[in-house]
Amino acid sequence: MPAETFNVLIGGKAGEGVKKAAQVLAHLAMASGKHVFQTDDYQSLIKGGHNFSVVSISDTKLYNSYSAIDLIISFDDRSIRQHAGQLKPGALHFVNGDDAASADSSMIKLPLGSLMKEVYGPGGNVSLSAIAIFCAVCGIEARDLEQNIKREFKHSIEQNITYAEAVNKLVKKLELGEAYPLSYSKMGARKLYSGNQLIALGAWAAGLDLYFSYPMTPASSILHYLALKRESHKVYAVHAESELAAANMAVGACFAGKRSAVGSSGGGFALMQEAFSLAGMVEAPLLFVLSSRPGPATGVSTYTAQEDLFFALHQGHGEFPRIVASPDSFERAFSLAAELMDLAWECQSPAILLTEKHLSESSADIFPEELSLPSAPEALVSEAKPYKRYAVTESGVSPLKFPGSEHADEDDVIKWNSHEHLESGVRTDGAEAMVMMKDKRLRKAETVMTATKKYQRVAVYGAGESLVFAYGSTALELREAMQHHPFKLVVPIYLEPFPDEELEAYRGCEAIIVEHSSQPNFAEFLRIKLDINAKANILRYDGRHWDSKELAERVREAENA
Amino acid sequence: MRSMNTGKENTWCMGCGNFGIIAAAKKAITALHDEGVSLADIAITCGIGCHGKIFDYLNLSGVYGLHGRALATAQGIKLANPKLHVISFGGDGDSLGEGLEHTLFAAKRNIDITLILHNNGTYGLTTGQASPLSYTGYKGLSTPLGNVENPFNPITLLMEAGASFVARAYSAKIDHLSGLIQQAVRHKGFSFIEVLQPCVSYNNSYDLYNERCVMMDAIPFDEINARQLAKATEQIYLGIFKQELKPEYCEAIKVQDNPLQRAERLAMIIH
Numbered sequence: 125m126p127a128e129t130f131n132v133l134i135g136g137k138a139g140e141g142v143k144k145a146a147q148v149l150a151h152l153a154m155a156s157g158k159h160v161f162q163t164d165d166y167q168s169l170i171k172g173g174h175n176f177s178v179v180s181i182s183d184t185k186l187y188n189s190y191s192a193i194d195l196i197i198s199f200d201d202r203s204i205r206q207h208a209g210q211l212k213p214g215a216l217h218f219v220n221g222d223d224a225a226s227a228d229s230s231m232i233k234l235p236l237g238s239l240m241k242e243v244y245g246p247g248g249n250v251s252l253s254a255i256a257i258f259c260a261v262c263g264i265e266a267r268d269l270e271q272n273i274k275r276e277f278k279h280s281i282e283q284n285i286t287y288a289e290a291v292n293k294l295v296k297k298l299e300l301g302e303a304y305p306l307s308y309s310k311m312g313a314r315k316l317y318s319g320n321q322l323i324a325l326g327a328w329a330a331g332l333d334l335y336f337s338y339p340m341t342p343a344s345s346i347l348h349y350l351a352l353k354r355e356s357h358k359v360y361a362v363h364a365e366s367e368l369a370a371a372n373m374a375v376g377a378c379f380a381g382k383r384s385a386v387g388s389s390g391g392g393f394a395l396m397q398e399a400f401s402l403a404g405m406v407e408a409p410l411l412f413v414l415s416s417r418p419g420p421a422t423g424v425s426t427y428t429a430q431e432d433l434f435f436a437l438h439q440g441h442g443e444f445p446r447i448v449a450s451p452d453s454f455e456r457a458f459s460l461a462a463e464l465m466d467l468a469w470e471c472q473s474p475a476i477l478l479t480e481k482h483l484s485e486s487s488a489d490i491f492p493e494e495l496s497l498p499s500a501p502e503a504l505v506s507e508a509k510p511y512k513r514y515a516v517t518e519s520g521v522s523p524l525k526f527p528g529s530e531h532a533d534e535d536d537v538i539k540w541n542s543h544e545h546l547e548s549g550v551r552t553d554g555a556e557a558m559v560m561m562k563d564k565r566l567r568k569a570e571t572v573m574t575a576t577k578k579y580q581r582v583a584v585y586g587a588g589e590s591l592v593f594a595y596g597s598t599a600l601e602l603r604e605a606m607q608h609h610p611f612k613l614v615v616p617i618y619l620e621p622f623p624d625e626e627l628e629a630y631r632g633c634e635a636i637i638v639e640h641s642s643q644p645n646f647a648e649f650l651r652i653k654l655d656i657n658a659k660a661n662i663l664r665y666d667g668r669h670w671d672s673k674e675l676a677e678r679v680r681e682a683e684n685a
Numbered sequence: 686m687r688s689m690n691t692g693k694e695n696t697w698c699m700g701c702g703n704f705g706i707i708a709a710a711k712k713a714i715t716a717l718h719d720e721g722v723s724l725a726d727i728a729i730t731c732g733i734g735c736h737g738k739i740f741d742y743l744n745l746s747g748v749y750g751l752h753g754r755a756l757a758t759a760q761g762i763k764l765a766n767p768k769l770h771v772i773s774f775g776g777d778g779d780s781l782g783e784g785l786e787h788t789l790f791a792a793k794r795n796i797d798i799t800l801i802l803h804n805n806g807t808y809g810l811t812t813g814q815a816s817p818l819s820y821t822g823y824k825g826l827s828t829p830l831g832n833v834e835n836p837f838n839p840i841t842l843l844m845e846a847g848a849s850f851v852a853r854a855y856s857a858k859i860d861h862l863s864g865l866i867q868q869a870v871r872h873k874g875f876s877f878i879e880v881l882q883p884c885v886s887y888n889n890s891y892d893l894y895n896e897r898c899v900m901m902d903a904i905p906f907d908e909i910n911a912r913q914l915a916k917a918t919e920q921i922y923l924g925i926f927k928q929e930l931k932p933e934y935c936e937a938i939k940v941q942d943n944p945l946q947r948a949e950r951l952a953m954i955i956h
Contacts, residue, residue: 329950333943334764357953358943360764364757365790372754372787376730376761379748380769384761402751462947492955497947527746527762528726528769535687536725538746542733550693551741551749 129186130304133196133210134254135176135203138169141251142199146177147316147487148276149258153181154314154489156264156306161186162316162487163669168341168425174202181304186488187453188604191671195261195303197254199236201225216303218257218295220250234294243287249280256288260295263302268310317490319457319483319597320345323387323413326461328359329497331383332411335361336370341425342481343387343415367392371399371412378408379540381526383465387413390432391422397440403474404444406540407514407522407565411465412439412476415484418667427667428481430596430640433649436478437620443562445569447475447576448620452583452599454488456617458495463579470501471572472521478619480640482669483597498579511536512547516560520567522547573621581623585613590659590683591635593650595619597669598638602679604672609680611636622653631655636682638662638675660685686718693741700891702882705856706803707739710772712859713866714745717770722870727770728762730755732779735810735884736803739774753783756791759798767935770870771798777818778808781837785817792846792875796934799869799876802839805884813887825887840915843877844908844927850876851927853915855898856883857891861923868925874933881921897921904928 132149136142143164150160158181166175180189192212198204200223208226211217219227222237234257240248252273259269269292273284317325324335324346337347350361364370370386377384388396393414403410414436418429436448447467451457457479464475506523508515511532515522525532532538539549544561546552585603588610594602599615606613614630616623634657637647642665650656660682664670670678689711697703718724729747731737732755740749750758759773775781780788780802791798807825808814814827818839823832844851850872854862862880869876881898883890901924905911911926945953 325954329947329954331947331950334761336761354938358941358945360938360940362764365786368754369757369760369787369790372750372757373761373764375750376748376758376763377765378761379758380728380762380765382765384765398751399754406748406750495951495954497951500947526766527728528766532725532746534724536746537687537691537744539740539749540747541740541749542751543749548691549749550691551738 129180129182129190130195131190131193132179132181132258133176133193133207135174135196135207136199136250137171138166138173138175139171140175140199141249142175143177145251145254146179148255148272150179150316150487150489152258152262152264152272152308153179153306154316155310156308158182158306159184159186160316160489161189163189163482164485166426174206176203176207186604187600188669188672189486190673192673195258197257198224199250204231216261216300232298234291236291239290240287243290244280244283248287249277249284252284252288253291256291257295260292261300261303262306264306264308266292268308314489314491316487317454318345318485318487319451319454319479320415320485321349322454322457322490323461323477323479324349326458327385327411327465328353328357329458330462330465330500332359332385332465333382334374334377334384335359336364336374336377336384336386337361337388338364338367338370338392340389340392342417342484343389343392343413345485346387346413367395368399371396372402374410375399375403375406375408378410379526381529383469385411385413385465387415389415389417390419390435393432393435393439400474401440401442402542404440404442404565405542407472408474408540409468409472410474411461411468412474414476414478416478416480418665424667426481428597428640428669429665429667430480430598430646432478433619433641433645436476439476440474444565445471445473445572446620447471447473447572448478449618450478450596451483452596452615452617454483454490455495457483459497460617462497466498466501467572467575469503470575471568472524473568473572478596480597483600505531509535511538513539513549514545514547514561514564516547516564518567519571520564521571569621576618576621576623581616581618582626583615583617585615586611588612590679591630591633592638592679593635593646593656594638595646598640601670601672601675602638605670605676605679608673608676611679624653627654633657634659636660636662636679640664686715687724687744689714689744691742691744695742697735697738698885700885701735702805702856702880702884703735703739703803705859706801706862706880706882707742709859709862709866710739710743710801712863713870716863716867717870722770726768727772729772729774730759730762731774732776732784734776734779734808735805736774736776736779753779754787755779756784756787756798756800760787760791760794760796763796763798764935764940767797767940772870773798773800775800775802777802777804777806777816781817781839788843789846792843792848792877794934795847795849795874795931797873797875799866799878801866802877802879803882804839804879805882805888806836806890807884807888809884809887819888823888838916839879840926841912844911847875848877849874849927849929849931850925852877852925853879853881853923855881855894855923857894858923861900865925872928874931894921898923900924
């Protein structure tokens with residue numbers, strides 16, 4: 125039996141601070157020695173609508189949040205209506221008595237709205253009530269509540285404390301007992317990170333200097349996070365006028381010798397196609413982060429999907445080697461961003477980190493000491509005179525030089541060219557030269573393949589009768605699901621070049637294939653690459669992540685079908 | 686100083702205005718070099734079209750990028766190494782059509798880059814379609830009945846967008862253009878030079894420019910005056926329309942190198 129999880133849901137309108145309150149809860153649980161997993165369900169709007177966050181808390185590591193709730197705090201009636209059905213027996217449902225027309229006698233009504241008006245006057249921050257209720261239910265003392273509020277909120281500190289303490293007292297007066305006692309100690313060494321934060325940090329740890337992007341959910345928080353780190357980390361996040369600008373700027377930054385990255389979702393990637401192809405042609409070492417959401421076109425901005433697998437694998441027109449990999453965990457988001465940055469530079473090729481909203485924007489506790497970084501590959505240096513940017517080599521990779529750097533002098537002419545070119549970088553349309561340069565670039569495919577072998581390219585988890593294949597954040601949902609039903613999960617981390625060697629043992633196998641798309645794209649990919657026969661396709665394309673208990677049940681059903 | 690020639694066969698038409706522009710560019714680079722600018726610190730970018738061939742003929746480092754994106758690439762270069770002198774060559778279809786957004790935003794940011802606009806009023810290399818700067822009534826393959834759109838005025842457009850150095854030259858007046866390029870490169874901020882450039886094959890405007898071009902004897906005293914002169918058609922004014930100092934982008938965001946190696950970076954994340 126898996127360790128029991130305690131699942132908290134906070135629901136309310138956009139603008140009410142639902143996500144922030146959930147983060148504070150997660151921090152409180154982490155500081156009490158617990159593992160956490162937070163998912164935020166929000167819509168593409170600023171005010172109103174319905175947002176909810178779930179924080180699952182456990183003594184063992186969590187790979188997903190659960191939808192069966194132990195403690196729910198509804199700021200409005202809509203939250204009551206939407207979530208009343210997902211409560212575990214005996215769950216506590218706190219509702220805002222001032223907006224709770226659908227409440228029944230099983231729910232605990234607190235005057236959250238009127239109390240807020242009393243304390244703050246106009247405005248106010250109802251999210252503090254969720255933190256106060258959580259502390260009461262978990263036995264976290266009032267002084268710890270106060271300290272956390274002071275640390276987490278910058279404005280209206282006095283009112284926040286007064287309001288939270290008033291709500292906290294109301295709950296304590298009910299003498300409900302401690303539903304989930306936490307021994308808060310402030311000693312936790314773990315940190316709460318979102319997938320996007322770890323992608324940003326992994327790339328930065330591997331030398332990221334410049335990040336170019338145009339906001340598009342769910343990739344935007346990479347831009348926001350790095351923009352905040354400008355002074356402390358000396359990293360420059362540029363909000364460009366468009367994705368086209370971002371990608372072309374990034375190619376320019378690579379030319380001048382800086383480790384650079386761009387990020388977007390499917391729509392923005394569609395706009396960057398030509399620049400991706402440019403990176404292939406000029407051999408720019410550029411990291412692209414593609415965080416998927418449901419499409420096509422604008423699609424559904426704030427939900428998760430894996431519709432872009434083939435899109436990622438076939439980015440850019442024309443023939444050149446591509447690198448695509450997808451992190452299957454938070455820790456991997458960090459290490460893979462670093463690996464792909466290194467691979468891009470080692471092979472002078474664009475590399476794509478493919479992920480999804482579920483990993484990008486969910487958060488989990490990470491023990492930073494466990495984050496791992498690859499060692500930097502050695503840079504090729506050229507002493508040849510005259511310098512030739514596209515010197516033909518066996519590996520297909522030509523040494524780089526950067527204008528204005530200490531390694532380049534007055535005589536060095538460094539030409540990157542989007543036209544087919546000679547070794548010098550000067551344009552050509554000569555037949556022989558075309559073949560020579562195409563062959564040089566295509567030889568890099570072998571170089572890329574060899575280079576990826578120093579990294580972990582496939583992950584295998586669990587054991588059991590049945591074999592399940594997935595990639596990306598679906599692996600998180602499945603790792604949590606195997607707590608409820610055992611199976612063997614195989615996850616290709618690298619998708620291009622495909623890690624045939626590690627996966628050869630599965631050639632021709634029968635497997636259950638789980639993915640977030642309406643068409644079995646990943647299953648088709650596995651059929652092409654490994655001749656894998658889909659025993660069952662578990663497809664989900666409503667933008668929502670799986671509840672892992674439900675997913676375990678679906679796997680069980682698939683086994684018995 | 687090394688030769689400015691690459692040895693690549695030149696395929697511009699006989700009499701093309703681009704010959705004047707490349708001659709002026711070489712002259713300006715030589716003068717800048719004589720003043721102490723290292724060729725190792727110069728990077729060029731260009732778009733796609735007749736103007737872009739200058740990349741293959743000028744023996745300078747740079748990126749021959751995508752159509753329309755020369756200024757985006759140039760801005761990435763500048764951000765990555767603000768010490769570089771970055772000169773971008775653009776065609777009118779390139780910089781004011783496909784890549785208009787980058788031109789306006791580079792000017793808006795006042796990033797320290799020089800844009801030399803080869804304004805031949807047509808898409809030369811793709812056989813003479815109307816460009817964003819083609820006159821109303823211009824007949825080309827895509828407008829056989831005459832262009833019904835009005836052309837942009839690049840000078841007033843760039844002034845409005847925020848360029849801090851705005852000038853106009855004529856490709857046949859090489860010394861003047863060379864002088865402007867030197868001033869533009871030395872100018873701290875976004876500098877823009879519109880070069881009137883006849884296209885002998887599709888828009889031969891030599892007679893018009895020879896007849897109407899007039900050199901201004903001073904920078905217009907204010908922006909209203911500058912606009913009037915920039916829009917004048919009976920006489921086409923050449924020279925500097927605007928030159929001012931204001932905060933430059935890379936300086937404003939304080940771009941600096943990060944010397945931290947990855948072990949130090951990892952340590953920073955862990956602690």
